[in-house]
Amino acid sequence: MRGWRDERGQALALVLILSTVLFIAGTAAVAAALQQNRLVTLEEAREKAYYIAEAGVEKVLTQFRQSNKPYPLALPASGPYYQNTPFGGGKIEKVEVEIKKEKRDPNDPKSAEGIFAYITSTGVYPENPRPGQAQARRTVKAKVELLPDPFLSYGGPGVKSDRSVAMKGVITVTRGSFLARQGDISVSGGIQDFTGGIYAGGNVVLSAGLTAGSGEIKAGKDVDLTGLTRLGSLCTWKGDIYAGGKVKLPYWSSWLGLIDPQRIHENCQSIPGFPLPSFPKVGKGTVWYSQVEQEARSRGYYFNSALDWFKDPQKGIKWDYSVIEAPDPLTGGAVVTVWVNGAELDLTDPNHNSFLAVVNGPLDFNQAFKAAYDAWKQDVINSYQSKYKGKATVTFVEFLGQPLAVLQVKSSQPATIVADSITLDCGIFNLFGVKVDTHAVKNDFGLFAVNGDIKYTSDVALGGRLSALATGSFTFKCTGIDTTDLDWVAAGGPVTIEGIINVNYARASIPPATPMGGYRLDSWEVE
Structure with a gap:
């Protein structure tokens, strides 16, 4: 009997031991399953938090794309953009933007400054849908270069047309692009x-x-x-x-x-x-043009015609001349000789760090200069006729020291001219030729035609930098041996280029009034 009881006791102990082992194993399995499930849930939550943080960056970039404002008015402000914004079951906790100007290529001493946006976006997503539970958090840090309108900046700076591009001559390109939509x-x-x-x-x-x-x-x-x-x-x-x-x-x-x-x-x-992207909306009547016009008016550089600008005593052409008067005591008259040494149009705004002028109409530099010169000569004649009571003989000796060009256009700062259409003829055999000083175009120099074509021709190499924007066609012809840098060139019509040109991304600056809205991703980090 006792043996039977002993065996029964041993069996009971064995059952208890096995039950304990099974319980522990089951508990461990359940705990492992729960832990695995939590790890999966956490990983899913972290992934969703990343997509939410990414969406915060995309929201800011969308604002940049939709700006279409003229530079530098288009530059966004530094600071917070979104805070605790619900998105995708979680929220965009915060998006911070810092705007900086930096050299595009630190190793290039001639590198232009680029405008960079440092965007930090944090997204959160709950690990468990119940309130008060832990949240997964991811942060995206993006460095983005702000660029002109997507049409201008597609593939970097360069030559773009909504129609066609035809090029002759030698072209040196470093990270630039050509586009014909x-x-x-x-x-x-x-x-x-x-x-x-x-x-x-x-x-x-x-x-x-x-x-x-x-x-x-x-x-x-x-x-x-x-x-x-x-x-x-x-x-x-x-x-x-x-x-x-x-x-x-x-x-x-x-x-x-x-x-x-x-x-x-x-x-x-x-x-x-x-x-391919479409040509930007920059014609008269667009939001962009109204902003440019308003800015030019506020600066005092809005003109009803090219002649009004060139004749303006403060902002127009400055005449370099000397006068020899030979009075005649017998008649009360005089013989007056006016030696005209040169003429200069200075694209410098003393009240701003850039120059912007808007002409409400076509701008033909040669025709406008000739008309302004004739008007100035008549003013000189009238002044001496008044002085000598109509008995003055006035003779002009013109531009002996500048046989190739008589109007120098200069600037000591970034400059842009906006007009319906723009024509420059710098030909050697043109009596009223135009010389664009190389110092002017080495700055951010822009010619924008909002209701027509741009024609830029020269028999003398100009060198320097130039950006152009035309709702019509763009024609550039230069037979000189120097190189002209064409940066942000875009036309709604055909583009024709004959000459030696260069497109260098690192050195391409953005001239005033350029429509913005493009960007280039420089770096992307996830934390």
Whole structure:
């Protein structure tokens, strides 16, 4: 009997031990499952918190895109933008923005300053839907460069047209770009060190020796490189080439290997980055133009015509001249000789750190200068006729020291001129030619035509920097040997360029009144 009781006691102990082990194992399994579930929930919450923080950055960038205000009025303010804003089941806890001006390339002593927005966005998402539970938190830190309107800044600074772009001459490009939204891009001059992009809604045709690049080419139709036939010129293209149609290569490319066939993409149903952005709304009657006009009026540089501006005694042309008077005591008259040494138009606003002038009408520098000169001469004649009671003989000896150009346009600060249309003829054989001083265009120099074309021609190389914006066409012709930097060039009509030009992203400044709204992501960090 006792043996039976002993065995029963042992069995009971064994059951208790096994039950305890099973209980502990079950509890551990449940705890592990709960812990795993919490880890999954926490990871999901952290992921959602990241997307919320990312949305905070996107909201700020959307505000930047929609600005379309003239520079520098478009610059956003530093400070908080969003705080405790509900979003996606969580909230954008805060978004802080700090605006700074920094050199684009710290290693380039001639690098222009860029405008950068440092955006810090924090998103939170609850780990558990019950109130009072812990929240996952992620922070995104983005550094973004603020740029002109997306059309102007697509692919960086450069030459853009809503229609077509035709180029002749040598082009040096460093991270710049060419764009023709609806039409073709043709380059019959050499392209050197091209690291930017070429984007056309139609065809891209490159047909010059000394063409070398590593940037991308994208065309809605064909890309034609068959014109790159000079074997000795070492034409190379190392970038990706996308075409809605065919990519036509020179016969030698396959056996010289100067164009990588692996980078060629033909018959593309969709092309990355397409459709291309539209030309900005900058004509008369737009919000942008009204803001520019208002700013010019507030500065006192709004003029009803080009002649009104050039004749303005304080802000117009300054005449450099000397006078020799020979009175005649017998008649009471005089012989007056006026030696005209030069004329200067100074684009400097003493009350601001930049110059902005708006002309309500066309601006032809040559015609307006000639009209202003005739008016000034008549004023001089009238003054001496009044002095000598109508008995003065006034003779003008004109511009002996400046046979090539008689009007110098200068500026010691960034400057922009806005008019319906703008024409400059700096030709050697033009009696009333225009000389744009190189110091002026080395600053941020802009010519904006809001109701027509821009025509800029010269037989003397100007050098320096130039930005242009035209609702019509843009024509630039220069036969000189110097290089002109074309920074933010955009036209609603065709663009035609003949001359030696350069597009350098690091050195491209933004002239006053440029419509803003573009941006470039510089860095992105997650905490």
